[in-house]
Amino acid sequence: MSASRDPNQLKYAKTHEWVALDEGIATVGISAFAVEALTDLVYMELPEVGRQLAAGEAFGEIESVKAVSDLYSPVSGEVIAVNEDLAAHLERLNSDPYGAGWIVRIRVNADEKLAGLMDRKAYEKQCAEAEH
Amino acid sequence: MRNRQATSTLFELSRPGRRAARLPACDVPVQPLADLLPARLLAAAPPDLPELFEGDVVRHFTNLSTENMSVDTHFYPLGSCTMKYNPKRNERLASLPGFVDVHPYQPVSTMQGLLQLLYELQGLLAEISGLDAVSLQPAAGAHGELAALMVAAAYFRDRGEQRTEVLIPDSAHGTNPASAVMAGFKAVTVKSTPEGFVDLADLRSKLSPATAVFMITNPNTLGMFDGQIAEIARWVHDAGGLIYLDGANMNAILGIARPGDFGADMMHFNPHKTFSGPHGGGGPGAGPIAVRDRLAPYLPAPVVGLAADKYFLDADRPKSIGRVRSFFGNTGVLVRAYAYIRTHGPAGLRRVSETAVLNANYLLSRVQQLLPVPQGPRCMHEFVASASAVKAERGITATDIAKRLLDYGFHPPTIYFPLTVREAMMIEPTETESKETLDAFAAALAQILGEPADEVRAAPASTPISRPDEVRAAREPVLASPSSTGA
Incomplete structure (x- = not known):
């Protein structure tokens, strides 16, 4: 269920969340680039199951020794599962950001058009620009 | 020549019966505490305070104070904080x-x-x-x-x-x-x-x-x-x-x-x-x-x-x-x-700002030869350099450079703020620093960037504590000294 996904097959938000879509269910995490940029992670706050999210809405927080950052939902829909173990094992975000590091599963709203999500190539381009 | 004994915690230095002063026996009748205060205000036992000789306490705090950096001891270009010298x-x-x-x-x-x-x-x-x-x-x-x-x-x-x-x-x-x-x-x-x-x-x-x-x-x-x-x-x-x-x-x-x-x-x-x-x-x-x-x-x-x-x-x-x-x-x-x-006075305050801006621009002109300053060649009283390229090329982060500056006798600049610049180093020299100090800081930065990456990543070597485990401190904070027996 949390087998590592191929990052080339995922969609990405500008705010560094990845999305894997499977029959109307979006699994969401944050990219390896984001994990690396955040540096050492110390704390994570996750949403409740059942919460309705709009695309772009903050659903949680991740804190590193540097700063606290919001996590944004890349899609609109209802939170149907949360990776409850993750907060106690933040190292999984480093070791397996596209697998064991998944954060939430969202049942995507029927009218969701997935606007603004990028493929891997476009996302890598954005990251390369941020580096310089 | 650090006195490591004196900088143990006061609880570790404590010995039963040790005192800063011993008062003569009381020469007026003593009233029991219970007669003076209601029972609900009385503790079951005296507080567990460290017992120390006055000299232990003075040495403890004096030695501790020398293990830190301050505007009275070091250049302190902590961006956004305006760490100018405070006139006595x-x-x-x-x-x-x-x-x-x-x-x-x-x-x-x-x-x-x-x-x-x-x-x-x-x-x-x-x-x-x-x-x-x-x-x-x-x-x-x-x-x-x-x-x-x-x-x-x-x-x-x-x-x-x-x-x-x-x-x-x-x-x-x-x-x-x-x-x-x-x-x-x-x-x-x-x-x-x-x-x-x-x-x-x-x-x-x-x-x-x-x-x-x-x-x-x-x-x-x-x-x-x-x-x-x-x-x-x-x-x-x-x-x-x-x-x-x-x-x-x-x-x-x-x-x-x-x-x-x-x-x-x-x-x-x-x-x-x-x-x-x-x-x-x-x-x-x-x-x-x-x-x-x-x-x-x-x-x-x-x-x-x-x-x-x-x-x-x-x-x-x-x-x-x-x-x-x-x-x-x-x-x-x-x-x-x-x-x-x-x-x-009004003219003097204006001069304060003019000199703060001049100092920052001078230091920017030196630092930008070493690290990119994304905002360009001019600033007001502070500027933000980026260690992003050094990190990508050599694996040296803003944190590593900041820690290494401690070994050179400089308080580091603010790092990782503002969040809009990657590997940010926010440098504010203030108006109270001389050209010699700004030059020495730029020279130290140049030297650090020429050092082997391993050496920079292991810094600081000269401080009493090298790199505290910030992640563990944030995730499993220990808020009471294990040597304190106090509840």
Whole structure:
């Protein structure tokens, strides 16, 4: 269920969340680039199951020794599962950001058009620009 | 030649029966405590305090103090914090008996001198800000933000306006959104352009009838003066909102530009930055706020007034948001600010800012030969260099460089702020540093960047503690010394 996904097959938000879509269910995490940029992670706050999210809405927080950052939902829909173990094992975000590091599963709203999500190539381009 | 024994914790140094002083036996009848105090106020046993000889205590704290860096010992270019040298004459003046030996409950007729100073400071801060009325009560910059936003909320409430949003650029100090939320508003982020200025299109799209306040730090946290401010202020005012100026960077514009003149309706000062109060350790801070006339009725009460040649505490302010701090605020740091402002005078304060800007530009010109400064070759009082390329090429991060600077006898700059610059190193030299010091800092930075990456990553080598485990400290904090037996 949390087998590592191929990052080339995922969609990405500008705010560094990845999305894997499977029959109307979006699994969401944050990219390896984001994990690396955040540096050492110390704390994570996750949403409740059942919460309705709009695309772009903050659903949680991740804190590193540097700063606290919001996590944004890349899609609109209802939170149907949360990776409850993750907060106690933040190292999984480093070791397996596209697998064991998944954060939430969202049942995507029927009218969701997935606007603004990028493929891997476009996302890598954005990251390369941020580096310089 | 560090005395490591003396810097053990006081609990570790404690030995049963050891004392700083032994008093002679009591020569009057002793009353049992239980006869003097009700049982509910009596502890079962005396507190578990360390037992020490006076010399142990003095050596402990004196040795500990030498393991730290301060503006009295080191160059301290901590961006956004304005760690200028604090003149010792301010300490002498602030410790005059008329300031330190007054009690807040004594009659105001017996502390006219202190009240006169506070009254005049209100006037000086109003003049420097270009605004009309001042409250000295807030106890820190962030407290000033909160107090001013509460003033804004009271103002809109009084006018029957439902305004719920505070707009804040993404380069702002984290206190801005926190203050907005604490004051009951929703914080809305406004984007910055790649140059670090307010993205006008994004601001325009977020301005609405719900906009209460736009908070701006100008010069901003990249050390750049946002020249769009007059236009921004016009838009925000046209939308019925107010402009709040975060005064953290006032050290760049004293006597040169007044926030009230470029559109701000409210602001706070950081006397510990701009007006040479000690940061932390030296006593509590202050965050006085200045506002426009139409907001003055809502300021925290009391303010210091003057009538018939007598200074008084004006508490008769029915629209006031009330007290935000006991008594008159933290007067110690306010006395230092007053002394600093008066000893410089108007021309001197302008020179302070001119020299702060000149020093920062000089250091920028040296540092940009070593690390890229994304904002370009000019700045106000501070600038932000990026270690992003060094990290990508050699695996040396801003943290590594900062830690290594400690070995060279420099306090590091602020790192990883603002969040809009990757591997940010925010450098603010202030006006009190000489060319020799700035050159020495740039030379140390050059040397560090020429060192093997492993050496830099292992730094600091010269401090009592090298690299604390910050992650573990944050995730599993130990808040009591294991050597303390106290519950």
